[in-house]
Amino acid sequence: MCRWFPAILVLAIVGAIFPANASVGKASRVGAGWQFIDQKGAPVPDVVVSLFALDAGVAAPAPGAANPVEVTQRNKTFVPYVTVIAAGGSVAFPNRDSVQHHVYSLSRAKRFEIPLYGKEETQVLIFDKPGVITLGCNIHDWMVGYIVVVDTPYFGRSGENGRVQVAGLPAGRYRVEIWHPRLAAKEFSIEAAVPLEGEAALAPISLRLKRDLRRTGPLDQSNYP
Amino acid sequence: MNWRPKRFRGRLLVALIGLLACVQGATFIGVTLWSRWTKMQEIAESLVRGVADLDRQTLNRVLELADKARLMAGDYALRQTLLLTDDSRTLASALESYLQRLGGPDAHVPISVVALITPEHAVMAQAGPRLAAHEVTAFLELVRRAESSEDAYPMANGNALVAGALHGLVVIPVFAPPPEIVAWLGYAFPIDGGFASDIKRSSRLELSFLSAPPDARLLASTLEDEQGAALLDPDVLTAVRAAAGRPESAVANIRIGRETFVTLAQPVSMIAGPAPTAVFQRSLDLELAPLRRLHLILFLGAAAGMVFAAGIAVQFARAVSDPVRRLAAHTRVIASGNYQVPVHLRGAEEFERLAGAFNAMTEGLAERDRVRDLLDKNVSPEIAAELMRSGSVLGGEEREITVLFSDLRGFTTLCESLAPREVVQLLNRYLTRMTAEIESEGGVVDKFIGDAIMAIFGAPVDQPDAPERAVRAAQRMRAVLVEFNDELAAEKRLPLSFGIGINTTRAIAGNIGSSRRLNYSVIGDGVNVAARLQALTRQPHFATDVIISAATASRLSSVHPIRPLGTVPVKGRHGQVEIFALTSRSGISDLRSQI
Numbered sequence: 118m119c120r121w122f123p124a125i126l127v128l129a130i131v132g133a134i135f136p137a138n139a140s141v142g143k144a145s146r147v148g149a150g151w152q153f154i155d156q157k158g159a160p161v162p163d164v165v166v167s168l169f170a171l172d173a174g175v176a177a178p179a180p181g182a183a184n185p186v187e188v189t190q191r192n193k194t195f196v197p198y199v200t201v202i203a204a205g206g207s208v209a210f211p212n213r214d215s216v217q218h219h220v221y222s223l224s225r226a227k228r229f230e231i232p233l234y235g236k237e238e239t240q241v242l243i244f245d246k247p248g249v250i251t252l253g254c255n256i257h258d259w260m261v262g263y264i265v266v267v268d269t270p271y272f273g274r275s276g277e278n279g280r281v282q283v284a285g286l287p288a289g290r291y292r293v294e295i296w297h298p299r300l301a302a303k304e305f306s307i308e309a310a311v312p313l314e315g316e317a318a319l320a321p322i323s324l325r326l327k328r329d330l331r332r333t334g335p336l337d338q339s340n341y342p
Numbered sequence: 343m344n345w346r347p348k349r350f351r352g353r354l355l356v357a358l359i360g361l362l363a364c365v366q367g368a369t370f371i372g373v374t375l376w377s378r379w380t381k382m383q384e385i386a387e388s389l390v391r392g393v394a395d396l397d398r399q400t401l402n403r404v405l406e407l408a409d410k411a412r413l414m415a416g417d418y419a420l421r422q423t424l425l426l427t428d429d430s431r432t433l434a435s436a437l438e439s440y441l442q443r444l445g446g447p448d449a450h451v452p453i454s455v456v457a458l459i460t461p462e463h464a465v466m467a468q469a470g471p472r473l474a475a476h477e478v479t480a481f482l483e484l485v486r487r488a489e490s491s492e493d494a495y496p497m498a499n500g501n502a503l504v505a506g507a508l509h510g511l512v513v514i515p516v517f518a519p520p521p522e523i524v525a526w527l528g529y530a531f532p533i534d535g536g537f538a539s540d541i542k543r544s545s546r547l548e549l550s551f552l553s554a555p556p557d558a559r560l561l562a563s564t565l566e567d568e569q570g571a572a573l574l575d576p577d578v579l580t581a582v583r584a585a586a587g588r589p590e591s592a593v594a595n596i597r598i599g600r601e602t603f604v605t606l607a608q609p610v611s612m613i614a615g616p617a618p619t620a621v622f623q624r625s626l627d628l629e630l631a632p633l634r635r636l637h638l639i640l641f642l643g644a645a646a647g648m649v650f651a652a653g654i655a656v657q658f659a660r661a662v663s664d665p666v667r668r669l670a671a672h673t674r675v676i677a678s679g680n681y682q683v684p685v686h687l688r689g690a691e692e693f694e695r696l697a698g699a700f701n702a703m704t705e706g707l708a709e710r711d712r713v714r715d716l717l718d719k720n721v722s723p724e725i726a727a728e729l730m731r732s733g734s735v736l737g738g739e740e741r742e743i744t745v746l747f748s749d750l751r752g753f754t755t756l757c758e759s760l761a762p763r764e765v766v767q768l769l770n771r772y773l774t775r776m777t778a779e780i781e782s783e784g785g786v787v788d789k790f791i792g793d794a795i796m797a798i799f800g801a802p803v804d805q806p807d808a809p810e811r812a813v814r815a816a817q818r819m820r821a822v823l824v825e826f827n828d829e830l831a832a833e834k835r836l837p838l839s840f841g842i843g844i845n846t847t848r849a850i851a852g853n854i855g856s857s858r859r860l861n862y863s864v865i866g867d868g869v870n871v872a873a874r875l876q877a878l879t880r881q882p883h884f885a886t887d888v889i890i891s892a893a894t895a896s897r898l899s900s901v902h903p904i905r906p907l908g909t910v911p912v913k914g915r916h917g918q919v920e921i922f923a924l925t926s927r928s929g930i931s932d933l934r935s936q937i
Contacts, residue, residue, distance in 0.1 A: 223425055223518040230425060253519030255418050261519045330494045330521040 148284035149291075149311050152321040153275050160279025161297065161324055163199040168271035168283060168291040171308065185209040185241045188252065188262060190218045193334045195252055195262025197274075199298065204247045204268045211239040219255035226250050226266060249296065259332040263298055279321075286311045299326040350666075351659035358655040359648055366644035373640060377633050378626075382604055385624045386593045389606035392547040392622040399541055403451045403531055404499045404512050410444050412495070415516040415527050424516070424524060433458060433467035441469045445531065455504060455530040459485055459513070461523055470530070471505045480613040481528040484513040488526065496523075500613035501533065508533040508551050508561045508610070508618060534562045548603070548623040552582065554616030561618055565598075572598040573621070582607050586619045595626065602626045665693045669700065681708035727802075738852015743800040743864055744808040744894060745872035746785065746815060747843045748776065750793040751880070756836070769793060772838065775822050783815040788863055796873075798864055801851035809846045809897040816842045816888045816924060817902075839887065843875025844924075846893040868893075874912045875921060886923030895922045 149168070153161040185207040189196050193214060202208065212218050212234060221230035226248025231240050233256075244250065244266045252262035265272075271291070275281040294306040302325065414420060423436045437456045445453030455470035455477075463482050465473065473481070480502035487498035499512040509530040518524040538549040542564045550563035550573055558579055563570040572578060578598055585594040586607035596605045604626050609617035665687040672685040681704050687697035714726065750756075750772070757765050773795065777787050780797045784805055788796040797815070800808035819842065827837035847868020853860045875889040884907050895904055903925040909918040 221421065221425060221518070223421065223524045228425060251518065251522040253517075253522070255421060258416055258517070258519055261522065328492055328494075332494075332520060 148282055148286055149293075149309060150280060150282045151275075151293075153279045153281070153295075153297075154321050154323050155326045156323070158323075160275075160277070161326065162275050162277050162279060163197075163297060164275040164279070164281060164324065165199060165201045165265045165267075165296040166273050166275075166281050166283060167201070167265075167267040167269050167294045167296075168286065168309070169269050169294065170287070171290040171292055187211060188264065189213050190220070190254070190260070193218075193254070193257045193260055195260055197262075199263045199265065199274060201265040201267060201272050201274050202244060203270055203272070204266050205243065205245045206266070207241050207243045208264060209239050209241045212236055218257070218260075220252055221255055222250045222252055224248065224250040227264075230255070257334055259334045261331060265296060267294075295322070295324070297324060297326065299329060301325040301327050350663050351656065354659040354662075355652060355655045358651050358658075362648055362651045363644075366640075366647060370637070370640050370644065374633075374637065377636070378630065381626065381629045381633075382593075382595075385604040385626065385629060386606070388545060388547060388624065389593055389604065389622045392541065392545045392549070393606065393608055393620075395541055395545045395547075396549070396620060396622075399537070399544075400510055400533070403510060403537075406451055407445065407453065407512055407529060407531060408497055408514050411512070411514045411527050411529060414440055414444060415514060420516065421518055424518070430467045434469055437467055437469035441529075444529065451531050452536075453529050453531050454507075454509060455528070457481055457528040458516075459526040459528055461525065466525065473504070476615070477502060477504050480511055481513060483613050484511055484528065485526045488513050488515065494521065501610055502530070502613045503561075503615070503618075504530045504532075511613065535564065538562050538564045545622075546624070548621075548625075550621040550623070551610065552579070552619040552621060554618050555583065565623075569598050569601070581605075582621055583619060586621075596623075601628070661689050665689055665696070669696070672700070676704055676707065679711075681705070681711070738850045738854065738865075740848055740850050741801055741804070742808070742846065742848050743798050743851060744812040744844060744846040744897075745849075745864065745869050746780070746795075746797040746799065746812045747872045747876040748795045748797075748816075748819065748840050749876055751839045751841065753793040756838075768835075772826065775826055776819055779818040779822050780815050783811040783818065785811060785815050789861070794876075796869075798851070801864060802862065807899060809844075809894045810899050812844050812846075812894065813890060813898060813902055813924060816844060816890075817926075820887070820926060841876050841879030842888040842924075843872045843877070843879065844888070844890040844894050845869075845872035845875060846891065846897055847871065871912055871919060875919075878910065878921065884923060886925065888924035889921050890924055892920035892922070 151166065153164040155161050186200055186202050187209050188200050189211050191213040193216070200208065210220055210231060213236070215236055217233045217235050219230065219233045222228060226246045227242070227244055227250045229242060231242075234240070244264060247266045247268040250264040250266065252260075252264065254260040271283050271286055273281040273283040288311050290308060290310045292306050293309045294304075296305070305324075307322070420436070420440075423433060427433065437458060441453055441456045444456065445451050453470075455468065455473065457468040457470075457473065458466040459481060460466050463485060465478055465481070480500070484498040484500055487500075488496040491498070495515070497512065497514045499510060502509055502511050504511075509532055511528065511530050513526050513528045515523040516525040516527055533551065538551070541547065541549045548564045550565055550570065551561035552573065553559040553561055558574050558576075560570050560574060563573070565573065573582065575598075578596060581594065581596050582605065585592065585596070585605055586609050588594075593604055593606045596603050602625070603623040606622045608620050608622070610620045611617060668687060669685060672683075675683060684701040684704065685697050687693040756768070760768070772793070773790060776795055780787055780795070783799070784803070785797040785799045786801065788798050790796075797812075799805055799812045799815075805811060819840070823838065823840060830837055845868050847866055849864040849866030849869055851864045852862065854863045854865060855861050871891060875891060878884060878889050879887050886905070886907075889907065890904070898904075904922040905925050907921045907923050909920045912919045
């Protein structure tokens with residue numbers, strides 16, 4: 118059911134400019150950054166990148182028990198549209214609308230529902246299985262949101278300008294998995310090498326996206342109590 | 343003669359009725375062919391519309407069901423079921439209730455099958471008849487088509503056989519939430535007799551679905567059972583399938599049983615596998631049925647027209663043949679010489695003019711007859727004939743003729759002793775006899791001069807033996823005069839005697855006189871010689887009543903008793919003329935004249 122979840126790796130070597138024998142294992146304060154554009158060259162927000170070390174010995178820090186990430190319901194929309202968390206992380210679903218919501222997911226990674234709940238009510242769920250969880254509201258068909266649970270501490274999500282920064286990476290080679298709700302390819306990943314110093318400045322990555330079929334609900338409902 | 347008008351009448355009758363029959367027949371055939379052709383065109387058009395109708399009706403059903411199914415797919419209960427259970431039996435039973443809700447037996451569009459298909463292309467659960475492998479394949483093919491759609495609401499439809507029956511299959515997505523497709527909802531609605539009836543209601547076309555070969559099955563049909571079965575007749579089936587192979591809108595006439603159906607066959611596009619055939623038909627015979635009344639009216643009209651035409655033809659023929667017959671009868675009257683009765687023809691102006699012309703001709707004939715009659719009496723028949731031939735043209739031609747002149751002796755004395763009437767009577771008797779003798783020898787009496795006769799031989803008709811004839815005539819006249827004198831003696835009258843002069847000469851023969859009055863006569867001094875020779879008979883020393891000139895005597899072909907009289911001067915002529923006396927064979931005449 119989670120068709121976006123990578124199962125097979127398609128490797129594209131783009132790290133030629135980086136030394137293949139870069140020293141490994143030393144923690145560095147460097148980060149990696151990409152910019153995503155679509156077929157028309159427009160920046161693509163909400164692109165999720167998750168990095169997996171390819172070299173043995175790169176210690177992946179255990180994900181700390183962070184505070185729950187919030188996926189709020191506001192104006193009968195999930196905000197943010199795309200949320201990325203490390204496996205084992207928790208998400209709170211506060212309702213900021215005056216109407217009730219009935220959040221559910223039929224995704225294999227996490228099948229759940231939070232039956233009708235009102236304003237400022239919230240529930241925190243733990244997502245321990247990696248995968249893409251599509252969120253819906255049983256009473257508002259147009260509401261759609263995504264929680265991407267990744268099995269790595271190194272991830273990021275592109276902003277409105279299509280840029281994403283992943284900081285605090287140990288130097289080394291990584292498989293970079295890329296996900297977007299409208300990504301045409303079922304799986305898409307690249308290989309990247311993170312140098313000891315400085316920041317990997319990569320050329321913009323062009324994504325082939327499908328048509329945006331998101332619907333919008335009725336506009337401003339704030340007049341309702 | 344009598345059969346002619348009848349035949350004309352018959353001919354006219356045959357011609358008119360034949361013409362009318364041809365025109366009516368051509369009209370009848372033309373109307374029949376034209377109406378048949380237009381009906382076929384009409385049907386062909388409706389058949390093409392029927393194909394569009396089938397597509398539209400199918401699409402309507404698809405869209406109607408899609409709308410219903412869309413509502414279902416968004417139903418919380420379905421999500422709940424999907425959310426809470428992977429138990430396919432529970433799902434199947436839930437789908438049963440969907441099947442009833444979407445398209446139960448009482449629904450506008452009944453549904454046979456509902457199936458829930460995972461995005462991974464597996465049938466999660468189904469309601470309705472258990473789907474066979476090929477049916478599942480058909481649904482999965484539709485899922486693949488829908489997946490490749492870029493539409494916000496991806497769906498696909500197509501046709502397939504489900505449980506051996508033709509069905510329309512539709513696949514729609516189950517969103518959780520849109521555009522996240524968590525499952526596909528597939529359903530099948532039957533394309534059956536009811537469906538075909540719907541098409542028939544709107545298009546008045548018979549619609550049948552024939553299974554793809556090698557199977558020969560009627561999948562659905564609006565035809566009566568018997569005709570439906572007839573459609574499966576191998577010959578008909580072959581014809582129908584051949585028609586399906588042809589390009590769109592090509593129609594064929596196919597006989598089923600005793601009816602002719604204008605047929606348009608089209609393959610039904612299937613999701614996979616051999617295509618059945620959709621057969622659109624309309625009975626041509628049924629369509630042409632109202633035209634039969636027109637045919638009857640045309641036929642009766644034609645018959646009435648022919649009877650009327652026959653009447654007209656008879657009347658018309660009579661109008662023509664009656665005057666002709668009357669004219670023919672009148673011709674016989676004219677031929678018999680009765681010019682007194684004019685003919686009157688009633689009817690067309692032409693006949694009146696013909697009658698006028700005919701009467702004018704009759705008058706002309708009568709006039710000519712009168713003229714001819716008078717001519718015959720006044721001139722000799724030969725001259726009359728010559729006049730008729732040459733007309734009244736003045737002038738003549740030079741030719742050799744023999745002239746005979748006779749004159750009575752002592753006529754003046756006779757006139758004194760008798761009353762004028764008696765003289766004329768006697769003269770007429772004498773002249774009649776003499777004329778008869780002259781004419782019997784082919785002579786022509788040119789004129790009577792009192793008691794004298796001038797006769798011509800060799801004109802106007804050529805007579806090579808003219809001198810011979812003239813001499814013979816003279817001898818006959820002698821003999822007749824003897825007989826006439828015997829009659830006179832019996833009447834106690836004195837006998838008559840005459841003198842005859844004959845001369846052969848070249849003279850001008852022709853119409854002589856003025857342009858208003860003319861005679862056919864001969865002119866030449868030889869003519870006068872004949873008169874002089876006649877006068878010589880009075881001289882006693884010649885002792886003969888007939889004197890002929892040497893010119894005549896030398897031209898005689900047979901031996902005649904002639905006696906030379908020497909040469910004599912003739913008054914008005916310079917030379918001497920040798921003359922001969924024609925002596926009588928018996929000598930009686932000579933004797934009498936001498937007495």
